[in-house]
Each structure stands twice: as C-alpha cells, then as structure tokens.
Amino acid sequence: MFIGAIGCEPLQLARVHLENSRSLDVYRKNGGYQAIKKVLDSMSPDDVINELKKSALRGRGGAGFPTGMKWSFVPKDSPKPKYVVCNADESEPGTFKDRYLMERDPHMLIEGMLIAAYALGAKTNYIYTRGEYRYLIDIMDVALEEARAAGLLGNKILGTEFGCEIYTHTGAGAYICGEETALLSSLEGMRGHPRMKPPFPAVSGLYAAPTVVNNVETLTAVPDIIKMGGEAYQKLGTEKSGGTKVWSVSGHVNRPGVYELPMGYDDMEKFIMEDCGGMLGGKQLKAVIPGGSSVYIMRADQIIGKDVRMDYEGIVAAGSSVGSGGFIVMDETVDVFESTKNLTEFYKHESCGWCTPCREGTDWLVKVFKRIAAGHGRPEDAQLMLDLCDNIEGKSFCPLGDAAAWPIQSAIKRFPEDFRKHLVTSIDSGVST
C-alpha cells in the first residue's frame, strides 16, 4: 500500500517513512514540538484561533466545517472546565487515513491537541479511538507516556504556566459514535445516541461543558499551520479549502493507499488513472465514491475528461462531496445495485435506533434490497426505495439517516440500468408484473 504526498511537499505525511517515526526523538528531530513552543512563547489563544481562521482549514472528519470558527464558538468566560476531544472513531467505509496518521506519527496528534487545548483553555482532553483500533490506543499510550516524561504533558508544559492532560479512550464498535454528539454520549458512558443541537458541543458538550470535537486529520494539521502561518498554509490549497488533504484510496486500483494532495489538486481522473496506478487488471472504470460511503456515487463519465478539481467546491460541482476523503474505486465488474445493497446493510446495522425514520427506514430499505436480490424485484421498487429515502433524508435526528439515503438516491439516478435489470419479477416467483 502506498503512503505519501503527490503534487506537494508532505506535511502530515512528512515523517511517516522515517525509521522509528513514532518516537518522540524522531519527531523532535524533524520539526516536532516546535509549534507548541512557538505558541507558548509568543502567541495568545486568540492569535492561535486567528491563524486557524486564516488557514481556511476545514474539518476533515466529513462535514468540512471551518475549524477556526468552530474553536471560536467556545465561550471564553465560561466558569466550566473545557474539553478538547479528538475524534479517532474512524469508521466511514473507505476511510483509513487517521489510522496511519496515528500509527506512524502519534506525537503530531499530541502536539495538535496541545495547541487546541491552549487555544481553548482545556485542561483535560480525550482521544476517542474506535475499539477495533486497539493497537493504535497502545501506540498513543506509549507516545503520551513519552511526552509526559519529557515535560510536554501535565503541569508547566515546557516550563510555562500552561498545563493539560491527554487521555486515550476506547469505543466499542459503533459507527454512530463518529457523530460528535453521539461520541460525547459514549464518552460519558452512555449508549452512543446523538443529542439535539443546539446547544452545540462548543457550548454544552462533554459533561455539559464547552467542548471541541475534531477529527485526527484536522488536529494533526494544526502544528504545521502554526509553524508556517495560517496564510502560507491556506495558499497550499484554494481560497476556501486551505492546505493539504489526506485521501484514502481503496478498491480496484493498482496502488491503493493514503495520499496527501494539495487542496484543489488537478484533477480526479489523473489522480485515479496515474497517481493511483490506474485500474486493476486494466479494466474499465465504472464508478467512484470519492468521500467515504456516505457521499453521492459518481459515474466514470462524471470524472473522465471532466477536469474535476479535488477540493470541497470542485467535487461538489462534479456531483459529489469530499466527505471524509475515502475513495472507493469500482470497475466494470461491479453491479451498483449490489454495491448499494452492501452499503445499505451497513447503515441498517449502524443505525443507533434512536429515531424512527432512520431505524425503520434503513431496515425497510434492506428488506426491499433483499427481496429484489432474491429475484422478486418489481418495476415500481426503484420508486419505492426513493420514497423510503425521502422519508429518511432530512427527517432523521442526526446525519446518519442522510448518509443512508444519499448513496441509494444517487445510485438509482446515475446507474438506473443496474437497478432496472433486477426489477423484473422472475417467472418462478409466480407474481406477474
């Protein structure tokens, strides 16, 4: 599997290939913990937030919300303790970048969290890692211990008045806990049910105190932003999508992997066909899901020859979105009906059951998919599925419902032939159409 940067100098992947890249020593020798030093020496919390705003860094977990703005929502005068929580509950199908960032460069995450904690005045901070990534929790624990021993955690960090703690926390197998309010419920020891927004976590989050929840990739971008300055970081990308982005690529390509690209990379066809080594076995490209399973599926002809710029605006204009940056590339052998059924089963399994549209809707969708797959597809089933999606989209408590509806809506619209061929009741079912 490939790990590296294309089209730019690696920032977040700068150290991944170094020997012992996990160790404090290697991190320090390669520019590590310079940013927190700069922050503690010469910057106020507001300065840090301003740099973040200038950087045009947008949350890398999937929603793409501007990070500087998110941080600025935390009330400064709150008497409550504040928390920074790292969302390492990476569970979006097709996404595995955070895993390698943590595995290869855990101190980068610690430094990013320290800067966030300083900017927000947080004393206690958590890294919520999905339960399956137990080995990453062990890696983080070792790195945190190293940092503690070196005076980078605890009281009087680097001899200043600033002090904070970072702890690891484990999830236990629930996709919904990647949603920030569900993550906070889980971190409080509850079922991972999402909560009503507002109040947003910035005002009332963990233990009802002001909390910022950021994805691993977002937090690991922070040290470089501080080191080079927000403006310089933004210029690596485009005006509204600053900096670089780490993409995960899987499926039918010759070189799957973790790719760091500048935002606005030109273009998606070149990325898949050249950078990722082209299609496996020389087959034809059929479909691409560019942002983790929850985004609209794209037809090959929406990419080939279309000059799709790889940033938030570019991919939206092409008919999908950046999401978590998880590319799933599919060749001509894939039946999009089958692939969509697979993802719908995923959402049905992961629906937390809290709200009716999502719990019942995903269940019914799977029932319809299974009936069609068993040879009992009726011509009106495509419309039935779209109606079910319509009753979930925008009507569920949290975005999981939307995430379940979008792949189906886009698949039926963009690959009608793959559905049509299943929607003829087979003779042996005894039902005439």
Added chain:
Amino acid sequence: MSTQPIQIQPLSQPVNIGDEVASFSPEVEAEIDGHLAKYPVMRSAILPLMFIVQRERGYLDAPGVAYLAKRLRLRITDIWEVATFYSMIYTQPVGKYHIQICKTLSCKIMGEPGITDHVCNKLGIRLGETTADGKFTVSLVECLGSCGTAPMFQIGFDYHENLTTEKVDQILDGLK
C-alpha cells in the same frame, strides 16, 4: 378514572446486583483504578472496564455485569443498556479466537466472499457459529478501516490484511 398520582420510588441503592459478583486480582483492580482516574465522572470508564471484564472472563457475564454495577455505582440495567449497544461487547460466550471478517464495500469487491467461504469450509462452521472445541468463532463485521489492504479480517484485536486463501491457512494453522 383514578386521579391518584403515580408514586415513583427513589433509587437509593443499586437494584438487585445479582447473587454472584465477579472478583479480580489486585493487578487487574489496579488497571481498573487507572482507567477510573482518567475521568471526572466514573461512568465514563464503562467501556474500558467492560473490555477488561471481557478479557478476564471471556465475555460480559452476569457476575461481570454485577461487578461493573457495583464498581461504577450504577444499576444492573445501566450496564446492560450500554453493553447491548456496542458490537464489540459480548454478552454471549465466543470462541478463543474470534475471526471477524470485514464485509463492507471495499473488502466485498476485493474478495471477501472467497475468504469467508474458505474460512467457513476450513473450520467446518457457518457464520456466527463457534467450533465444537470452543476455539474459533467466525462472524462478518462492518468496515474495520482497512480498505486499502482489503480483504481483511481481525482476530481478537489483531489485523490481518491483504488476505489470500494461502495466507488464511497460514494464519489459522499458526493459532494454538
């Protein structure tokens, strides 16, 4: 129709914590204390503690649940409520080696069905079953974040990636 207000009994004590309560060695107790020290609210440690109970007892059994209720000062029902939500918390016994094959899209299109068939045939069990000697359980699970190295499975907490049938044989034959 009665206008009597419904009387709700206050819960001063945890309800029925069961007849048997699990107990653990001083080392494990110290490990549990370490987790509890991370949080301002005890309940937050529920998942880390469930994993410890599960590791020590094989799965989250009734005495284990009673222990957690007592240790976290919660009700039995609070523990069950959380335990039944998370797919990695087992409320039933599983084999010594739990083979969890990822079935989500990237793994699916990169050869998961072949791997699943091979594992099931080799062990002579169907999905969700455990071998008679209690050694292996096989399940299909949703995305494990290993899409670039598909197909894959996780045994316990260990990732096994870029699987082929030969590699599966090697891995399973190597498990004692």
